[in-house]
Amino acid sequence: MKEENTYSSSHKGKPVIQIHNLQKQFGDQVVLNNFNLEMYENENLVLMGKSGSGKSVMIKCLIGLMEPDSGTIEVLGEDISKLDQTKMDELRAEIGFLFQGSALYDSMTVRENLEFPLRRHTKRMNIENTEELVLEALNNVGLAKTIDLMPEELSGGMQRRIALARALILKPRIILYDEPTTGLDPITAKEIIKLMMDIQKKYKTSSLIITHDVDCARVISDRMILLLEGTNYAEGTFKELSTSEDPKIQAFFK
Amino acid sequence: MTRNFPMVANLSSFFTETGALARFAGRFFKELVSPPIEFREFLRQCYQMGNKSLLLVAVTGFILGLVFTLQSRPTLEEFGASSWIPNMISISIVREIGPVIIALICAGRIGSSIGAELGSMKVTEQIDAMEVSGTNPFKFLVVTRILAATLMLPLLILFGDFVALIGSAIVENVKGQVSFTLYFNQVFEALAFSDLLPATAKSFFFGFAIGLVGCFKGYNSSKGTAGVGRASNSAVVYTSMLLFIIDFIAVFLTDLIYG
Numbered sequence: 001m002k003e004e005n006t007y008s009s010s011h012k013g014k015p016v017i018q019i020h021n022l023q024k025q026f027g028d029q030v031v032l033n034n035f036n037l038e039m040y041e042n043e044n045l046v047l048m049g050k051s052g053s054g055k056s057v058m059i060k061c062l063i064g065l066m067e068p069d070s071g072t073i074e075v076l077g078e079d080i081s082k083l084d085q086t087k088m089d090e091l092r093a094e095i096g097f098l099f100q101g102s103a104l105y106d107s108m109t110v111r112e113n114l115e116f117p118l119r120r121h122t123k124r125m126n127i128e129n130t131e132e133l134v135l136e137a138l139n140n141v142g143l144a145k146t147i148d149l150m151p152e153e154l155s156g157g158m159q160r161r162i163a164l165a166r167a168l169i170l171k172p173r174i175i176l177y178d179e180p181t182t183g184l185d186p187i188t189a190k191e192i193i194k195l196m197m198d199i200q201k202k203y204k205t206s207s208l209i210i211t212h213d214v215d216c217a218r219v220i221s222d223r224m225i226l227l228l229e230g231t232n233y234a235e236g237t238f239k240e241l242s243t244s245e246d247p248k249i250q251a252f253f254k
Numbered sequence: 255m256t257r258n259f260p261m262v263a264n265l266s267s268f269f270t271e272t273g274a275l276a277r278f279a280g281r282f283f284k285e286l287v288s289p290p291i292e293f294r295e296f297l298r299q300c301y302q303m304g305n306k307s308l309l310l311v312a313v314t315g316f317i318l319g320l321v322f323t324l325q326s327r328p329t330l331e332e333f334g335a336s337s338w339i340p341n342m343i344s345i346s347i348v349r350e351i352g353p354v355i356i357a358l359i360c361a362g363r364i365g366s367s368i369g370a371e372l373g374s375m376k377v378t379e380q381i382d383a384m385e386v387s388g389t390n391p392f393k394f395l396v397v398t399r400i401l402a403a404t405l406m407l408p409l410l411i412l413f414g415d416f417v418a419l420i421g422s423a424i425v426e427n428v429k430g431q432v433s434f435t436l437y438f439n440q441v442f443e444a445l446a447f448s449d450l451l452p453a454t455a456k457s458f459f460f461g462f463a464i465g466l467v468g469c470f471k472g473y474n475s476s477k478g479t480a481g482v483g484r485a486s487n488s489a490v491v492y493t494s495m496l497l498f499i500i501d502f503i504a505v506f507l508t509d510l511i512y513g
Binding site: 060063065085089090092093095097099100101103104105106107116117120121 | 371374375378379380382383384385386387388389390
């Protein structure tokens with residue numbers, strides 16, 4: 001059964017991500033099966049699914065880290081399958097990615113971690129004062145004092161916030177969150193969710209959040225897609241889906 | 255079919271892996287000549303591999319020279335040929351034993367560290383994060399490491415050879431009352447350009463092999479901590495085997511050229 005999407009059309013801006021009939025399989029195992037998604041400007045879209053349902057594969061296809069078997073992915077109006085490496089890198093500068101395990105470079109300090117994407121895009125973005133941008137990003141996550149520490153000296157929650165600062169440093173238009181609260185205690189998870197909301201408000205970003213954390217989805221989502229067996233099983237607001245009588249949808253919220 | 259014949263399966267997996275390694279090496283040469291050059295990371299790797307291996311190479315070289323001289327001395331004395339010790343030791347160390355032993359030590363120190371570092375970077379999605387940041391991770395991580403290993407190994411081997419000769423000179427000084435000046439005079443008289451050139455040339459290939467296999471194993475490691483362990487371990491095993499194959503080819507070619 002598919003729930004009707006009742007997210008008000010007045011909320012919808014221009015689409016920033018459009019995925020049509022995405023298909024991906026590894027050997028005989030079908031991970032994504034005709035998956036479709038549309039995300040709009042300034043929207044917080046939550047993609048929920050159980051472990052192994054293809055959420056991370058979808059997000060990696062979206063950022064070009066994995067090639068889908070078939071289907072189209074358009075990001076900011078660009079079909080990513082038609083982009084060469086230079087154009088793809090330029091597009092990636094418009095997309096921030098918060099990895100599930102933070103993925104901070106452990107041989108670099110916090111400062112070097114944040115400078116890394118800046119250095120790569122210096123020419124294109126005409127960035128002169130990297131120090132100022134690094135401090136701004138760290139202040140956004142409230143961790144300016146950790147600037148010269150190594151990632152191993154930080155707690156899991158702090159690492160996640162630094163990773164968020166790194167994802168933000170190029171002031172992207174879209175942020176992709178891959179299970180942002182996984183592995184964190186409930187208090188730290190709440191802090192991260194608040195931070196995500198503050199950032200969305202401040203920079204007017206569009207966010208695609210992959211999670212199986214119901215609290216996170218409840219607080220942050222404008223709209224939700226439920227992923228089941230590689231396909232979008234249901235779509236709607238948190239309220240609509242959480243009150244659905246479909247047992248398969250109910251299972252997501254228990 | 256391969257399930258019933260494990261030998262066939264092993265052979266097939268060996269050739270598949272060799273093919274993948276050759277493709278990996280091909281990609282290295284392709285990326286090496288295309289801009290941009292990651293010079294800063296290359297220098298950092300040179301420091302990590304060169305400077306941080308100095309003590310290990312020095313200790314290994316010193317003990318090698320010491321033990322080799324101590325073991326050879328009684329036999330040569332028996333034949334009244336103890337005056338030939340500096341000549342024999344220097345030629346053996348510079349031509350063969352020094353490069354091979356130090357390359358094996360570096361395969362353990364550098365190869366395993368590259369395998370483990372890249373493997374854990376892959377497992378923790380740091381390589382993906384690099385790609386998302388607009389960086390070619392192959393160029394940043396692999397090209398710089400292989401290049402640094404290729405350039406640092408000859409320097410480490412020359413340094414190790416020199417320390418080994420000091421170790422040998424100390425034994426000769428204590429046991430045979432040979433002065434350091436006399437010892438090194440004899441060493442420089444015994445050594446020819448044809449001893450140093452092939453040994454230095456093959457040490458570049460040793461460095462390349464250590465960097466290449468370490469990066470290949472780490473970059474292609476499977477997920478999980480077990481995958482990282484396997485990458486690190488197999489980097490050392492495959493590199494050690496490859497070093498002996500390179501050494502055999504180098505000795506064969508040297509023999510053909512210098513007769």
